[in-house]
Amino acid sequence: MAERVKIVEVGPRDGLQNEKQPIDVATKVALIERLVAAGVTHIEAASFVSPKWVPQMAGSAQVMAAVPRAHQAKGVHYSALTPNLQGLEAALAAGCEEVAVFGAASESFSRKNINCSIAESLERFRSVTEAAQAAGVRVRGYVSCVLGCPYEGAVAPAQVLRVALQLREMGCHEISLGDTIGRGTPDATRRLLEACLRELPATMLAGHYHDTWGMAVANVAASLEMGLRTFDSSVAGLGGCPYAAGASGNVASEDVVYLLQNMGYETGIDLDALVDAGLFISQALGRAPQSRVSQALRSACVS
């Protein structure tokens, strides 16, 4: 039987959080419905952050109220970002079964993104993880800027590991390593993972690679070689971070699924239906999908 790789679809959150044009709740929910229909089982659907900081995520409670719940019996999980207790309370009220705290390996990015130092953020996350665990909700931990910071440049793998270890110590079940600005190369990704894997099991790590420099699929492949089996991706390559100017979208889910299928891994995702989901949201945004696989599948020269 083929080995399973877990895809965490972050398009509805990471993908849409930075869009300038308003996207209504119905469109977000319709995207999520299509992702579920394509077989996606882990969807980051919402973000309970300050609407003054990230206006696009303001409708998160309405999104969570409308996502297809019947599919949960078939193993679909919805998660949301929660930077503090206020966010956690809103996420619990909205029925999230997993939440995510998001820290950074760079001081400057931490301050720009969540308005506090790394140390302050970790204190804050501790109260979030304690309250989430008391409510029976799992917590994922993000570390941003693992392969470079938009304000500080190079980031040492040891600094990433320090933050990741503290997230694990407070009970995060999974640590997602975010190449926020997409500067990473396969060699840099391997060096980062070598450092992290000395202290953390591969089963606990997820690769979250942005594609700004076109390296994201290569970084997924390098991470697979290093033992990672969980990847975050964004349908149609949507996305960017509001606090990392110029950063483009996550690696496209279609491209990751194509890669995995052709390497013999199982994802449970129907590529054609995923391409359709990407086309749906791209049409709603008035542009073409960034996924190269989507473009190739739809081009006239496909044999």
Ligand SMILES: CC(C)(COP(=O)([O-])OP(=O)([O-])OC[C@H]1O[C@@H](n2cnc3c(N)ncnc32)[C@H](O)[C@@H]1OP(=O)([O-])[O-])[C@@H](O)C(=O)NCCC(=O)NCCSC(=O)C[C@@](C)(O)CC(=O)[O-]
């Ligand atoms: C963390 C804060 C809230 C601190 O922001 P702050 O201004 O320091 O917070 P505060 O506690 O002083 O509160 C100020 C106001 O915000 C409100 N507030 C406070 N908390 C919340 C909340 N949870 N939900 C709704 N409202 C909230 C609070 O009620 C108050 O409202 P006011 O009295 O002024 O009307 C802010 O900086 C923030 O929301 N930042 C979010 C930034 C963000 O979402 N960035 C994008 C996601 S991270 C990312 O994309 C990277 C990732 C994860 O994908 C991985 C990668 O690629 O690297």
